[in-house]
Amino acid sequence: MSDSIRALASSMVSRKISGTDPYILFLGAGASISSGCSRMVQIVDDVLEQHAKSEFDIWEKEIKDATQKEERFGELLRNEINKEKRTRFFEIWSLLDHDNQYSILRKHLWEDKIPSEGYDSLVKLIKKGFIKTVLSTNLDNLMEKALNNSGYQPGDFIIVVNGRDRHEEIVDQLSSSRNPLKIVKLHGTLESPKSYAFRQEEIFDFEKEIKPNLSQLINQNLIIVGYSGQDRDIDLLFEDEGKEIYFVKPSKPEAESRICQILIVRGKGKTIDGNDGKFDTFFDKLLKYVELEEKRSNASDSEPSIEGFLRKIGFAKELENPQSRYKNLTSLYVKPTEYNDICSKLEKDHVIFIIGEPHLGKTFTAIHLLWEYYQKDYETLHIRHDNLITLLHENEGSLKKLLLFLISSKQGNPVIIHFDDPFGETMERRTNDFAKGLSEFLILSKQYEHLRIIVTTRLNIFREALAEQDCQDIEELEKDLRVHTSYKSEVLVDILHRYTQFYKPLWSTDEKVVWVLDEKLPEMLPAPHNIEFFVRTSERLTSLEEVLQHVEKSKEMIRALGEWMASLSDHEQIFLLWVEVQSTSNILFINDSVSKVNIEDAYRETLAFLYKKKYIFSIPPSSFSVDKDKFDMILLESREKNSEIDKFDFVHPSYHEAFWYAIKKESRLLHWWATLKENLTNVLDDLDNKLDLVQLRIIENYGTVNRDLDKLLLISAESEDIDEKAIALEHMIRRVEVFGESPLFYSCVEAVISSEDPKHRAIFVNSLDKCFSLLPPKIIDKSMLLLVDEEEEIQMKFLELYSNNISIIHNLRTNSEFKIYSLVEKLQLVELLSKYRDKREIEIELIDNFLQITQPEFEAIFENNPILGNHLLRFAYNNIGKLRDDLSSEQKVNILNIKKYIEKNEKARPLFKHLIVKYGGAEQTYRAVQLDD
Structure with a gap:
C-alpha cells in the first residue's frame, strides 16, 4: 500500500519542479479523530443522552441484546439504529439555540484537542509548497492551530468560511491565487455558531455563485483524507470526467457510493486504505517519501538519471505522465540499423543530419543520443522548430550568433544540441531561416572540439530547403533512416x-x-x-x-488521427483548435499579442460564446483541465521565463497534419474553425491579448498551403472583404520596406481610404506614425485624401502627421507620382485646416481657392480620385450658382465648363443631382430631374 503513497509523493515533487499547480487537499471529519475530536456518532449519542434519555436507553438496550445473541447481528442492528438516532438528533438539534449548539460542539471539537502528528507533517508539506489550497468540511480549528504552532502568522494564510463570509469573498478566494495558502471551510467553523451546517436543510447547495468555482477545484488533482462520502452537497460537485483522486481513509468507500463510482470511472489516482489510510500514518509517510524524492531529484540534477535528463532538455512535464515514451526511454527505445554509423559520424564530423520519412523514430533516436551524451557530462539542449524561431528572432536572425550564444551560455562545458525539424515540421509549415545560414553554421560547428549537433528533418523538407542553398558538405553529414532497411x-x-x-x-x-x-x-x-x-x-x-x-x-496515420479528431466531442475539438492556433502563432507572430493569448481564457471564452449563441447546449465543468488531461499523451506543455502563460504544442508534426486533414475533409472541426472566423472579435472581446482575422487566416493557410508568411499575408490583401484588407494593411505597414512597392499594398490603401466605414481609415492613419518616412511617394500622395475626411478625428490626426513630416512631403513635391498634393497645395487645404475647425468656414475659403482650378485639373482629379473629386464637386456647385460680377470672363467660362463636365459625367451626375436637390429650390429640383434625360 505504501507504494501508492510513494507514487503520490513522486508526482507532488514533479509537479513542483515543473511549476504545475499542486494537489488540492480535501479534509473530512476523519482527519480530526486522532487529535481527540469526537466522531459524529459520538456527538449524536451525547445529545440524545441529554435530550432524549428514554429513547436513547431503549436503542442501546436493543443493540446490547442483539449483540449478546450474535455479534454480527448486533452490528447490523447498530447501523440501522444509528440512522434513526441521526434523524432524532437533527430534530433536537434544530430546537437548540446557537449558544447551546456551540457549548456541545466545543466539548467535542475544541477542549483539550491538540493537533496530532499528522497535522505537523501536513504543515511541513505546506511549508515546502506542496499544498496551497485546503478544502474542509470540519468545524474544528485543528488546521489553524497546527499552522500557528509552526510559526505561521495570520497574514501567512487566509480562511474563508461558508455561512459566515460573503459569497463574493468566497468566490474571490476560490478563483484567485493571491494568498500563499487558502483554507476554505465548507460547513462552517466552530467559533461562528450561525455558520454550522449539520442538518440536511443547513447543508447548502453551494449557491449558484459558489458552485462553479468550487466544482472546478474539486475536479482538479485532489487528495481526499478522512472524508466518508456521505455529504450530499459535496458529492454533487464531483464529475465523472476530472483529474486524478487519491482517496485516503482506513476503510474503502462503499461500492455503491458516489465517490467510489467516480474513482472507478476516472481510473486516475488510487485508494489508500488500511493502516496507510489513517490520517497520522498517511501524512507521516507522505512527508517522508516527499523528502526522499526531493533528495533523489536534487541528486538527479548532478547524477545521470532519466529524470534529471528530461528536466534538462525541457521535458519535465513528461515526468507526470506514467505512459510517457520519453520517461520510459531506456526501456522503449530500439536502435535502428544505422545507429552505430550515426554515432561515428557525429563524433568524427561533430554534426549529423538524421533524415527520413515521417514516423521512423528520428526524434526518438536523437533524444536517445542526447541521453547517452548526458551520461558523459555533456550539456544537452533540445530545440524544437517553434523555439528555434524565437531564438533566431532574439539573435537578429543570425544562425551564427545563435550558435555562439548557445555555446557561451554553457561556460565552456561540452555541449550537444538537437535541432528538431529546424527547416519546418511539415511542407506547409516550412521556413528558410535555418537553411540560409547553414554553410556558416557548419563551418563554425567544426571549430569547437567539444560541440556536437544533431539535426532531425523529413527528407522532402530537407531537400526543398537546401535546393537554393550552397551547402556542398552536407551530403557527407547525412544519415537516412529508411523504411524496410532501418528496422529489420x-x-x-x-x-x-x-x-x-x-x-x-x-x-x-x-x-x-x-x-x-x-x-x-x-x-x-x-x-x-x-x-x-x-x-x-x-x-x-x-x-x-x-x-x-x-x-x-x-x-495511414494522418488519416487515422484526422478521423479520430473529427469524432471528438465539440468542446474537445475546440480545445484542439486553440492548440493549433497557439502553437502556430508562436512560430508566425513572435512577441505579437497573439503569441501571448492565454489558451485557457480563449478556450473558455469560445465555449461561453457558443453556448450563449446556442451553437452548443452545455459546457462541461472543468472542461479545460479535463481536455488537457485527455490529450496529455499528444501535447507538449511549456512556460517561458517571466511568463505566466502555459503554451501548448502537439508532440509530433503528424497531429498538425491530422488537424488540417480533418479540416479539409469538411468534418465538424471545419464548422468550428469557420464559426471562430466569423465571430472572432466577439469571442475574444474580453481578452487583453488577441488575434485578428488576418492572423487566423494566415494560420489556416500556413497549415494547408505551401507558402511563406509574406505570401500568406498577401493572400489576405487580395481578399474582397474590406475588414480583412484593412487588417492586412495594418500588418504590411509594420514591414513597409517589404510590402511598400507591392501593387496589393497600394490597392489595400485605396480600398481603406475609400471605405464607407471610418474604422478602416482610422486603422490606416493610426498605423502611419512610425513608418511615414518609409512610405512610397504614391502612398503618401494617396493619403492626402484624408485631409478631406468626413471624420474630423481622422482629418486632424492626418493633419498632425502631415505637419510632423512636412520636410519629407516638400522633398517629394516634384515627384511624378505626387499628383494629389499639387491640388492640396493649390487649394491651401493644410493652411485652412490649421486655421479653422469649422468646416463651413473652411468651405467658404475653399470656394475662392477653387476658382483657381482649371477644368482639365478638375477632370483629372475627379477621374483618378473620386473622393477628393466629390468634395470638389460640392465646391463647384456652390460656385456655379454664384457667378459673381468681379470674376473674369476666363474664370466664368472655366466654371461653366466644369458644370457641363459634371452634368454629363456618369460618375458625377448622381451626386450632382443630389446636391441640386439638397441646396436648391423648386426650380433647381426641376433642373435636377432634367439631368436624368
Missing part, C-alpha cells in the same frame, strides 16, 4: 513487444492475436511510430478481426 523484422517485433508490455492492451492476453501480429505486423507497419500508435490506440480491442482492422488504419 525481428527489431520491429521487439518494438511491438515493448509497447505491448508498456500499454498492456486487452488483446495482449490472447496468444493467438499476439502470434498473428508477430507474423504479419513487420510487413504491415514498418515504422516504429506507427507501431506505437497502433498499440496505444487499440488498448480496448479484443478480437483478432478488430485488431487487424486497426493495423490497417494505423498504416
Whole structure:
C-alpha cells in the first residue's frame, strides 16, 4: 500500500519542479479523530443522552441484546439504529439555540484537542509548497492551530468560511491565487455558531455563485483524507470526467457510493486504505517519501538519471505522465540499423543530419543520443522548430550568433544540441531561416572540439530547403533512416513487444492475436511510430478481426488521427483548435499579442460564446483541465521565463497534419474553425491579448498551403472583404520596406481610404506614425485624401502627421507620382485646416481657392480620385450658382465648363443631382430631374 503513497509523493515533487499547480487537499471529519475530536456518532449519542434519555436507553438496550445473541447481528442492528438516532438528533438539534449548539460542539471539537502528528507533517508539506489550497468540511480549528504552532502568522494564510463570509469573498478566494495558502471551510467553523451546517436543510447547495468555482477545484488533482462520502452537497460537485483522486481513509468507500463510482470511472489516482489510510500514518509517510524524492531529484540534477535528463532538455512535464515514451526511454527505445554509423559520424564530423520519412523514430533516436551524451557530462539542449524561431528572432536572425550564444551560455562545458525539424515540421509549415545560414553554421560547428549537433528533418523538407542553398558538405553529414532497411523484422517485433508490455492492451492476453501480429505486423507497419500508435490506440480491442482492422488504419496515420479528431466531442475539438492556433502563432507572430493569448481564457471564452449563441447546449465543468488531461499523451506543455502563460504544442508534426486533414475533409472541426472566423472579435472581446482575422487566416493557410508568411499575408490583401484588407494593411505597414512597392499594398490603401466605414481609415492613419518616412511617394500622395475626411478625428490626426513630416512631403513635391498634393497645395487645404475647425468656414475659403482650378485639373482629379473629386464637386456647385460680377470672363467660362463636365459625367451626375436637390429650390429640383434625360 505504501507504494501508492510513494507514487503520490513522486508526482507532488514533479509537479513542483515543473511549476504545475499542486494537489488540492480535501479534509473530512476523519482527519480530526486522532487529535481527540469526537466522531459524529459520538456527538449524536451525547445529545440524545441529554435530550432524549428514554429513547436513547431503549436503542442501546436493543443493540446490547442483539449483540449478546450474535455479534454480527448486533452490528447490523447498530447501523440501522444509528440512522434513526441521526434523524432524532437533527430534530433536537434544530430546537437548540446557537449558544447551546456551540457549548456541545466545543466539548467535542475544541477542549483539550491538540493537533496530532499528522497535522505537523501536513504543515511541513505546506511549508515546502506542496499544498496551497485546503478544502474542509470540519468545524474544528485543528488546521489553524497546527499552522500557528509552526510559526505561521495570520497574514501567512487566509480562511474563508461558508455561512459566515460573503459569497463574493468566497468566490474571490476560490478563483484567485493571491494568498500563499487558502483554507476554505465548507460547513462552517466552530467559533461562528450561525455558520454550522449539520442538518440536511443547513447543508447548502453551494449557491449558484459558489458552485462553479468550487466544482472546478474539486475536479482538479485532489487528495481526499478522512472524508466518508456521505455529504450530499459535496458529492454533487464531483464529475465523472476530472483529474486524478487519491482517496485516503482506513476503510474503502462503499461500492455503491458516489465517490467510489467516480474513482472507478476516472481510473486516475488510487485508494489508500488500511493502516496507510489513517490520517497520522498517511501524512507521516507522505512527508517522508516527499523528502526522499526531493533528495533523489536534487541528486538527479548532478547524477545521470532519466529524470534529471528530461528536466534538462525541457521535458519535465513528461515526468507526470506514467505512459510517457520519453520517461520510459531506456526501456522503449530500439536502435535502428544505422545507429552505430550515426554515432561515428557525429563524433568524427561533430554534426549529423538524421533524415527520413515521417514516423521512423528520428526524434526518438536523437533524444536517445542526447541521453547517452548526458551520461558523459555533456550539456544537452533540445530545440524544437517553434523555439528555434524565437531564438533566431532574439539573435537578429543570425544562425551564427545563435550558435555562439548557445555555446557561451554553457561556460565552456561540452555541449550537444538537437535541432528538431529546424527547416519546418511539415511542407506547409516550412521556413528558410535555418537553411540560409547553414554553410556558416557548419563551418563554425567544426571549430569547437567539444560541440556536437544533431539535426532531425523529413527528407522532402530537407531537400526543398537546401535546393537554393550552397551547402556542398552536407551530403557527407547525412544519415537516412529508411523504411524496410532501418528496422529489420525481428527489431520491429521487439518494438511491438515493448509497447505491448508498456500499454498492456486487452488483446495482449490472447496468444493467438499476439502470434498473428508477430507474423504479419513487420510487413504491415514498418515504422516504429506507427507501431506505437497502433498499440496505444487499440488498448480496448479484443478480437483478432478488430485488431487487424486497426493495423490497417494505423498504416495511414494522418488519416487515422484526422478521423479520430473529427469524432471528438465539440468542446474537445475546440480545445484542439486553440492548440493549433497557439502553437502556430508562436512560430508566425513572435512577441505579437497573439503569441501571448492565454489558451485557457480563449478556450473558455469560445465555449461561453457558443453556448450563449446556442451553437452548443452545455459546457462541461472543468472542461479545460479535463481536455488537457485527455490529450496529455499528444501535447507538449511549456512556460517561458517571466511568463505566466502555459503554451501548448502537439508532440509530433503528424497531429498538425491530422488537424488540417480533418479540416479539409469538411468534418465538424471545419464548422468550428469557420464559426471562430466569423465571430472572432466577439469571442475574444474580453481578452487583453488577441488575434485578428488576418492572423487566423494566415494560420489556416500556413497549415494547408505551401507558402511563406509574406505570401500568406498577401493572400489576405487580395481578399474582397474590406475588414480583412484593412487588417492586412495594418500588418504590411509594420514591414513597409517589404510590402511598400507591392501593387496589393497600394490597392489595400485605396480600398481603406475609400471605405464607407471610418474604422478602416482610422486603422490606416493610426498605423502611419512610425513608418511615414518609409512610405512610397504614391502612398503618401494617396493619403492626402484624408485631409478631406468626413471624420474630423481622422482629418486632424492626418493633419498632425502631415505637419510632423512636412520636410519629407516638400522633398517629394516634384515627384511624378505626387499628383494629389499639387491640388492640396493649390487649394491651401493644410493652411485652412490649421486655421479653422469649422468646416463651413473652411468651405467658404475653399470656394475662392477653387476658382483657381482649371477644368482639365478638375477632370483629372475627379477621374483618378473620386473622393477628393466629390468634395470638389460640392465646391463647384456652390460656385456655379454664384457667378459673381468681379470674376473674369476666363474664370466664368472655366466654371461653366466644369458644370457641363459634371452634368454629363456618369460618375458625377448622381451626386450632382443630389446636391441640386439638397441646396436648391423648386426650380433647381426641376433642373435636377432634367439631368436624368
